[in-house]
Structure formats: C-alpha cells, structure tokens
C-alpha cells in the first residue's frame with residue numbers, strides 16, 4: 001500500500017503532503033475584476049470590449065490567517081472563431097447534461113432507499 005497526497009484543487013497526486021500543499025497554494029481560485037484597477041472598463045451594453053483587464057485573485061493563507069491578493073493582467077487575444085464558440089457551447093451543454101444525469105440518478109437512488117424503508121421487512125421470513 002502506498003500513501004498518496006492529492007491536490008484538492010487540480011487532482012494532481014504527490015508522494016508528500018508538502019508537495020500537494022505547495023500545488024494547492026499555487027492555484028488561483030477566487031478572483032475579482034474591479035473598476036478601481038480598470039478605470040477604462042465599462043460593463044454597459046454596446047461599449048467597446050476591453051483589450052486588457054486586470055483581475056485580482058484572493059487566497060486565504062491558513063498559516064498567516066490572512067487573505068493574500070495577487071494581480072494579473074489579461075490581454076485579449078481577439079474574438080473567438082465561430083467554430084471555437086461552438087466547441088465551447090457543446091462542452092458546456094455536455095457538462096450540464098452530465099450534471100443533470102448525475103442529479104437524476106441520485107434522486108432515483110434516494111427514492112429507492114425510501115421505498116425500501118417503507119416496505120415491511122420480509123427478508124427474515126424467507
């Protein structure tokens with residue numbers, strides 16, 4: 001038997017807790033976009049789409065017990081092709097269908113469990 005450590009953010013596996021922890025700390029999970037750092041940025045319909053956006057990540061550091069912020073500048077690589085948009089849409093639909101199927105399966109399982117509990121116990125007789 002082998003003990004492995006899994007990064008809870010990306011699923012990567014490591015031999016040591018330190019490595020897994022370092023991987024987790026490397027990820028950026030929460031982020032925000034603020035007009036404060038993007039004065040030219042407007043979210044109104046019809047406005048030009050920004051070429052650059054500054055986003056801020058926010059991670060909780062359990063050692064210092066404080067939130068840590070990092071700033072990233074993202075540049076637009078231009079509009080996506082219709083083909084790429086169609087691929088992204090198809091992937092989103094696939095994931096939604098998958099989630100819905102898992103949900104329906106779980107609902108069916110719960111109903112079966114309830115039915116089993118409601119039925120009189122006959123196993124001891126036979």
Ligand SMILES: [Zn+2]
Pocket residue numbers: 007008009010011012023024027
């Ligand atoms: Zn990771």
